[in-house]
Amino acid sequence: GENVEQHPSTLSVQEGDSAVIKCTYSDSASNYFPWYKQELGKGPQLIIDIRSNVGEKKDQRIAVTLNKTAKHFSLHITETQPEDSAVYFCAASPPLPNNLFFGTGTRLTVIP
Amino acid sequence: EADIYQTPRYLVIGTGKKITLECSQTMGHDKMYWYQQDPGMELHLIHYSYGVNSTEKGDLSSESTVSRIRTEHFPLTLESARPSHTSQYLCASSASLGLAGVAGELFFGEGSRLTVL
Numbered sequence: 001g002e003n004v005e006q007h008p009s010t011l012s013v014q015e016g017d018s019a020v021i022k023c024t025y026s027d028s029a030s031n032y033f034p035w036y037k038q039e040l041g042k043g044p045q046l047i048i049d050i051r052s053n054v055g056e057k058k059d060q061r062i063a064v065t066l067n068k069t070a071k072h073f074s075l076h077i078t079e080t081q082p083e084d085s086a087v088y089f090c091a092a093s094p095p096l097p098n099n100l101f102f103g104t105g106t107r108l109t110v111i112p
Numbered sequence: 113e114a115d116i117y118q119t120p121r122y123l124v125i126g127t128g129k130k131i132t133l134e135c136s137q138t139m140g141h142d143k144m145y146w147y148q149q150d151p152g153m154e155l156h157l158i159h160y161s162y163g164v165n166s167t168e169k170g171d172l173s174s175e176s177t178v179s180r181i182r183t184e185h186f187p188l189t190l191e192s193a194r195p196s197h198t199s200q201y202l203c204a205s206s207a208s209l210g211l212a213g214v215a216g217e218l219f220f221g222e223g224s225r226l227t228v229l
Contacts, residue, residue, distance in 0.1 A: 001171065034217070043202050043220025044155070087153055099145075099160060099170075100218060105153035 002027040004092050006103025013080050014111050021106045023090035024072045032093040033066060033073045034100070039086045047088075048075070080110045115139050118203050118221035125193055126229050133188045133224045135203030142208045144186040145218070148172060149200040161186060162208075193228045200225050 003026040013019050025033075031052040036044035050057045050064045050073065057064050061080075066073040073092075077084055087107050091100040116137040125131055137144065146159040147170075157170030161180040175197070176190050186205075190197055203221040 036218075036220075041222070043204070043222050044218075045220065046217045049217070089155065099157060101171075102155040105155075107153070 002030055002092055002094050002101040004090060004101050004103045006090050006106060008106060009104065010107045010109075012109045012111060015080060015082060017080055019075075019077045019080050019084070019108055019110075021075045021088055021090065021108075022072060023074070023092075023103050024070075025092040025101075026071065027092070027094045028068075028071065029096075030092040030094045033064070034091050034093075035062075035064060035075050036089045036091065036102075037086045038089065038105075044089055077108075080108075082110050082112050084108060085110045116203065116205055116219050116221045118201075118224050120224060121222065122225050122227075124227045124229065127192075127194055129193050129228075131190050131193055131226070133201055133203075133226070135186045135188070135221060136184050137186075137205040137219070138184060139205060139207070139219065140183065141205035141219070142183070143206045143216075144180065145204040145206075146170070146176075146178060146186070146188050147202040147204065148174065149202055149223070151199075155202070159188065193226075195228045198226060198228050 006023045034049035037047045038044040061078045063076045087105050090103040093100050119134045142163045144161045147155045156172035158174040159178040161167045167178050201224045204218045206216045206218050
């Protein structure tokens with residue numbers, strides 16, 4: 001089955017700096033790569049996703065890049081704010097069984 | 113705001129008790145999932161369903177069972193709880209996009225934190 005690795009497990013940045021989280025996946029058939037943000041006491045929530053026919057996608061301060069050849073994708077958060085502090089999960093979905101396989105999570109702390 | 117609800121949010125019970133964690137969604141989603149989340153954050157898929165009367169085991173072996181008698185309801189049951197079942201359980205749902213092999217957004221509930229003494 002699909003195996004997703006995520007690094008780093010913890011990340012601390014100063015407010016206003018950028019944060020980058022990286023993931024690799026093993027199944028070359030995977031075609032959907034979402035990122036979820038989990039705040040304390042809540043369930044994860046989708047913040048951005050990318051499909052395999054696109055190399056980059058941006059939504060305000062958040063961007064995701066995908067390198068299908070190398071089988072890795074990254075989340076970039078610019079101009080970080082304290083409210084960006086949370087746990088972030090990457091995920092990959094192969095066509096079969098069409099479920100999401102999650103990375104191990106990154107705890108991001110933005111220091112004011 | 114996602115319309116998916118889990119009850120109870122917190123539950124502390126003794127070993128050997130039977131418990132059911134409830135999950136309901138009002139979005140009409142066909143697909144529903146149960147994840148177990150470690151204290152170390154990892155999300156492990158333990159059960160999923162692609163529709164009424166359909167249930168499958170996930171990647172992580174679990175002693176729990178699920179049922180899907182109605183589209184909106186996907187309860188998880190532990191017949192005899194043990195301390196090793198102590199964890200956070202997250203329910204999620206997603207819509208079928210009508211395209212084979214194409215995944216859609218997962219909507220998560222806020223979780224049920226189970227502690228077995």
